[in-house]
Amino acid sequence: MTETIQLTQSERRVIDLLTHGATIQSTADQMSIRPKSVSTYLSKMRQKAECVGASAPVLVNTLAEHDVITLPVTDHPAPDLSEEEQLLLEAIARESRYxxxxxxxxxxxxxxxxxxxxxxxxxSARTVMHLVALAHGWRLLGPHRSTAGAPDSLQRSA
Incomplete structure (x- = not known):
């Protein structure tokens, strides 16, 4: 995809709340809309990001890789993940099905x-969407992924 993904103000608000740990229900409550409307906004974002049918974490990963979302800021450092945990994180961010x-x-x-x-x-992520956004902020995912302190096999694959 070469075009910039353009989100509406409402879509930005939805994805901002979700990537900062809100659930679909709490996002709906904060925006005074129905949960179905939140799902509709996510569906529209999937279309714009050319990932129709993708899970919400995959959508967040796609938007983060294209610098479309504001990543959450946290005062705690990136966790020290095992190789298996890093693989799970990457799979959650890229695979839509269990x-x-x-x-x-x-x-x-x-x-x-x-x-x-x-x-x-x-x-300490509240949802999988929050997890993927935090991981991008910690540079555990994405094009600027840091491999410092990662197991050798992860450093070679990065």
Whole structure:
């Protein structure tokens, strides 16, 4: 994709709330709209970002890679992730289905949710959208990804 992704003011507000840890319901409440309207805004953003059918974390990853969103600022440093946790983070950001995440990480499909919850707790992220946005801010994801302190196998693949 070569064109800049242009979001409306309302779409920016929705994605800003979600990437800063709000849920769809709390975003709807803060904007005085229905949760269905939040989902509609996400659908429109997926179309603009050319990732129709993608999960919300994949949408956030795409928007972050194109510098379309404001990343959350946190006062705590990037967590020290194991190689397996880094692979899970990358899979969450790039795969829309549990099956795809499971294949990329070699985690059993039934355990993807449990492992994702562990990663959320370790990173203090409130949602997977928040996790992906934080990871971009920490440079654990994206084109400016830092491999300092990462296992050797991750440094070679970066």
């Amino acid at each position: 099956r795809g995440i499971a294949e990329k990480t070699h985690i059993h499909r039934d355990d993807v949710g449990v492992e994702t919850d562990r990663l959320l707790r370790k990173t």
